[in-house]
Amino acid sequence: MTRLSRASARNLFLLVPPLVVFTFLLIIPLGNVLDQSFRHFEAGGIGASDYAPYTLHNYAELLDRAYFFYFAQTFRLALISSVISVILAFPIAYLIARMRSHFWRGLASGALIAILSVSTLVRVYSLLLTLGPVGFGRPLSLFLGLSPNSATYTELMVLAGLVYFHTPVAALILIGTIQAINSRLVEAAQSLGVPLWKSHFSITIPLSLHGITAAFLISLSVCVSAFVIPLVLGKGKVLFVSNLIYSRFSEVANYPSGSAISIVLLAIAIVLVTVLPWLLSYLNRSTVAA
């Protein structure tokens, strides 16, 4: 045996443990969900039996208005919160990216990372306390003219939760983008008599557009599959698609229906993470070429 082929034999051997784990803990379970999603639902037991007939009912059901509402709600809140996150993150990222002192820049982005490293559940609970009974729940809802228990206030809490989680992420993405822009461009525009705000709108923002789209898409894809935030802050009044899957398991024990929703959510996630960025960069390239 040559040394090279011995090395590649070793590599194949090394790939065995991860491949076994991925096959049994990801591929087969997901394949099973796909199979279940086409099965006829019978009450009792976890999962449909192996003899349950195939049907499209679980998917057809999702077109129903009651289900469509949850998908629409998820998308609406995910979209609004991603837009808000990016808008709030941009000025923060700009200030950090343009800091003169290396030390303060490191400290500021370090603070953003520190917030991100706090456990998800801890952050959600903190928001629940802050926007709920012990924090500013009462004054805030009075100010907005809403009851703290109303559906609208709950929806606003979920929205605040999504923004809370994704503003630091968006800011970290945008810092790199803005740092890459030559600050002399804005200075040049200014020395030609263009007001600063106008030069930002015609230089800084257009040049950081790819970073803005990246931050927006990342936020959107994570928000669409959000689970803990609506679970805790939504208090059962605001349900995301993820929560619907959980309730299929915990409340009604309808596994085929839960499987169909899972497959749809997975498809949405794949489109948002892979297809959309590819499409955007393709469109970008073709407009540059034109």
Add this chain to the structure above:
Amino acid sequence: MTRVLDDTLYALLLFVVALVVVFLLMPLVITIGMAFDARDYLGNFPPRALSLQWFKHFFSDEFYMNGLTTSISVAVASTVLSTIIGLTAATALAEGRFGYKQALNTLFLSPLVVPSVVVGFALLLFFSKIGLYSGFLPLLGGHVIITLPYTIRVSLAGLVGIPRSVKEAALVLGANEWRAFFTVSLPLARTSIFAAAVFAFVFSMDDVAVSLFLSSVNTYTLPVAMVGMMRSHFDLSIAAAAVFMMVVMTTLMLCVDRLSGVNKILAGD
């Protein structure tokens, strides 16, 4: 005129940034403050007097401690498994010259794309199909698959950074592949491997979605216990639990940051 407008807009910008910073920090300040509240009911922030009663409650409550014990055992076991399996995958990816490398890379990072609820739901169905209804193993399996993308990615970053010539030197001097790996690559990549392990531990401790599906009456993790408490009796022992988690996780993350810079890992490739 332009100057005035610019200055006003700049002031407005600073104001917005200040508001966002307050919005980001306030909840954590409130939680930390409330965890030390001396009142035994849910009063308004800030607490009038401080006490450690909620921490005492947290550490003496069997429900929480059972969750904490399970969380730590699941996190330790899944960290060990995930780090070793991640290292084997990363070694193969770093050194192998095979055509389907890109496909494998995609497969190994794919749990990041699959929503965690879908992972939890799929594993629940799969485990009950093979007769694993409850206990430690389902949780362990779930935590291994959600931490693997991180351990593979972080240890791969460390292994790729080793110059080829160093290992080739060992081979030329007569070491075989295994010896070269254990005496050259492994020690050189040890910081990344350690970082990978800490990441696996943190993400395992942090998980809610997958654990919620795979928990049972007797075997549940601390976050699952906390979610349960938020639903049943909403008292400040949850704040104490939250502060406890915050301290543990922040300490661990600071360790990794000292070693390798969390920045690079979170920012992706």
